[in-house]
Amino acid sequence: MAKPILKWAGGKRQIIDAITEAFPPSEEIGSYHEPFFGGGAVFFEEGYKYEAGSINDVNKRLINLYRIIQDSDKKERLIEILQEDLKPPDSEPVSGEFDDARNYYYQQREIFNKRPRGESFDEVKEAALLIYLNITCFNGxxxxxxxGEFNVPWNHSNPDWDRSSRIEEAHNLFQGVTINCGDYQYVTDSDQVSPGDLVYFDPPYDTDSDSSSFDQYHFEPFDKEDQWQLRDTADKLVEQGVDVVISNAPSVMDIYTDERYDIRPIGARRSINSDGTDRGEVQEVVITTVDEPRVKKEESKKVKEIKN
Known part of the structure; x- marks a missing residue:
């Protein structure tokens, strides 16, 4: 198991076992595809084990980071910047409204936001800044x-932020993987996915649902209509002989009523929320089209308990 580079809202590290139990047996998986990649917890846990497939995310700066890591020369410069250029000041905080580390953070955040402001930027420096900001901002x-500007405030003054070993490991795992930046529907609109492959969808929660507040990491919303379009994409994949597994909120269960979809309820703890008191257990569901998943489906009455 490899470790993700970033902490990411909606990450699935705590429920990976429940997700992978809905996968086909390992020997039956061709290539692995993850169209809503985010922090990539499931890929780093298991997806890398199969034939080189694809990953994707709509967030341009996130995908820029992964492409930098995939490239040998750029990966080396990324590590160099992190180790030599971006370490926050080591001095003790000074009196006054801000300490040195906080001022430094906001300076770097301004540089990071050059892309959405239409200013010229260094793609490797931007990737390094994404890692730096992710570790030093409020709650990751x-x-x-x-x-489209990153606007999370500062939180940590002197964090343990070295990611060199994770970057090296991710570099090795990304070799041969197609890294896309765009719409998730590439899985049906391109030749990247073949019969016998597995596509794992981890979309943003429905922005109309109460559980969506901690899962917004892009300025464009993902609403109920988008959830229906995702179901249509899943339908197309199934018709092409591709296995599909989806993790989502219970609010989408009325979308997946066709008998080809099995729904499994699971619990998930919120790891990122602006309110520290609101990190209790949240019910999620895993939806699978796999005929013979690794672990049999739980009793259907438990699904009805969530719906009611």
């Missing part, structure tokens, strides 16, 4: 305003 949250 990634959030964009309506202009």
């Amino acid at each position: 949250l990634y959030r964009e305003n309506q202009s």
Whole structure:
């Protein structure tokens, strides 16, 4: 098991076992595809084990980081910047409204936001800044305003932030993997996915649902209509002989009523939330089209308990 590079809202590290139990047996999986990659917890846990497939995310700066890591020369420069250029000041905080580390954070955040402002930027420096900001910002949250600017405030003054070993490991795992940046529907609109492959969808929660507040990391919403379009994409994949597994909120269960979809309830603890008191257990569901998953489906009455 490899470790993700970033902490990411909606990450699935705590429920990976429940997700992979809905996968086909390992020997029956061709290539693995993850169209809503985010922090990539499931890929780093298991997805890398199969024939080189694809990953994707709509967040351009996130995908830029992964492409930098995939490239040998750029990966080396990324590590160099992190080790030599971006370490926060080592001095003790000074008196006054801000300490040195806090001022430094906001300076780097301004540089990171060059892309959405239409200014020229260094793609490797931007990737390094994404890692730096992710570790030093409030609660590891990634959030964009309506202009696409990262706007999370500072939190840590002197964190343990070295990611060199994780970057090296991710570099090795990304070799041969197609890294896309765009719409998740590439899985049906391109030749990247073949019969016998597995596609794992981890979409943003329905923005109309109460559970969506901690899972918004891009300025464009993902609403109920988008959830229906995702179901249509899943239908197309199944018709092409591709296995599909989806993790989502219970609010989408009325979308997946066709008998080809088995729904499994699970619990998930919120790891990122602006309110520290609101990190209790949240019910999620795993939806699978796999005929013979690794672990049999739980009793259907438990699904009805969530719906009611």
